[in-house]
Amino acid sequence: MKNTYAILKRELKSYFTSPIAYIVIFVFSIISGYFFSSIFAFFGIMCVRSINNTYLQTGLNITDGVVTPTISTLSILVLFIMPFLTMRLFSEEKKSGSFELLLTFPLRDTEIILGKFGACFITFIVMLIPTFFYQAIIFSLSEPELGPVISGYLGVILLGASFISVGILASTLTENQIIAAVVTFGVLLLFWIIQWGADFTGPIIAEILIQISILEHYQEFAKGVINTHDILFYLLFSFFFLFLTKRSLESNKWRS
């Protein structure tokens, strides 16, 4: 635990002494801000149009019209941004050779992995903080429901954790950060769209594809529903990839 904390501190410092964290957070904020303002503006136009149209009025509310879509778009943005946060975790050390020293320090593999995971996770949370202001703006102008905000962010955070676990695994496999990022992105995108195949397969495989899709489980959170099995899915997903990461680190010590 003490060692995990030491690694976490170092990694976190490394994120914030290099420009990586700032640039990623900056880009993320700009794009999510643009999404938010577009969604908000569109909602405003719909409101104006609905003044003379009672049919339109029935479907309009701030929670479904602005809150939920804003948080949902965050999830897609995270999918694009996360590989750039995770790619350096092990690849950089492998490239510079400090990986060799790291492995000869009296550390357990789990401590190294959890420390790096924690640092990336905290950076990810810091990245989400500016988006709270969008919610603050909505709340200052209107009275949306609080529930979907909480469940939506919980979903995004769980989603982020599972993305990080995939990213860490990819970065243990190569010393090239670009390869690590591309592999991470590819795997994440595949898990994102994997349920599309459900339409063309038998019922059993279809169900499996739906259940392992990271998007499918997120939909419930977006609707404001917190299911234990959805939470469990993300936790298991993260745990599974972190376990593979541990195996990948151990493979350096397999006798050949």
Added chain:
Amino acid sequence: MIQVENLTKYYGQTPAIKGLTFTVQKGEILGFLGPNGAGKTTTMRILSCFMPASKGKATVAGFDVFEDSLEVRKRVGYQPENVPLYNDMSTSAYLSFVAEIKGVHRKERKRNIEKVMDECGITDVSHKLIGKLSKGYRQRIGIAQALINDPDVLILDEPTIGLDPGQIREIRGLIKNLAGRRTIILSTHILPEASMICQRVIIINEGKLIAVDTPDNLVTSFQTDSRVLLEIEGPPEDIMKELKGIDGVVNIEKKDPISEGAFTYFVDSTLARDVRKDLFITISKNGWILTQMHTIDMSLEDIFLKLVTEEKA
């Protein structure tokens, strides 16, 4: 302290080291000699638990490097060849990080860091970013991080490579000072260095051990003839002829003149007979003037080259 038994490592099909066996006593400084690609780094990486051997057994302080890797790593300070450090940290922050990971108690951390920084002469760069420092400083930070938790065993891969002569002397002095309580293994391909700091040397070539002994013993056991250097004023032809006649002299070589009428000669003789007395008598009897005479010992370098080339032949 360190026991290595029949250690073998394959990279795919190619063997890097083949059946290496040796022991290192507590408090000893052992030098690892060998040409590039001989397997020095591989052996050190196995001993520091970075990677496992394909076959064989190695124990450090009684712990197996494969089975009890964590225990071994607690007791070993390792400096890899190219000193990979975190360039985005300052020297003191880095040492503090390593100290924390190596389990140095919070209260002792500050004192330990100051002590190793002082020992390694890096106090003046303690607040500088490692990435901005010169090779010499990085090398010394590499040794400092290995020393931080006062380990029983130090494994240093090429500790003086890439340093200027002044720094090399400092590092050598540092390593010598560290000896005694600690067991040190260091690799080098600078031979005078090995004979200067190491109590014993191991020569390996193409993954195989070819010799283990003290530098002095290696020199005496591999020396087949002794060589005497002479500076004589006198007619070269006569000198050559007369000296060759002395019992025990095998060969004479005349070198370039040092001044008018004076030459340097190398006289090789069998080990069994000391020919210096006869040389002097012959020279003075003929009325030549002897200005210098001393024996030339074989250097570790000669032996190294001899062993390594013999292996190939």
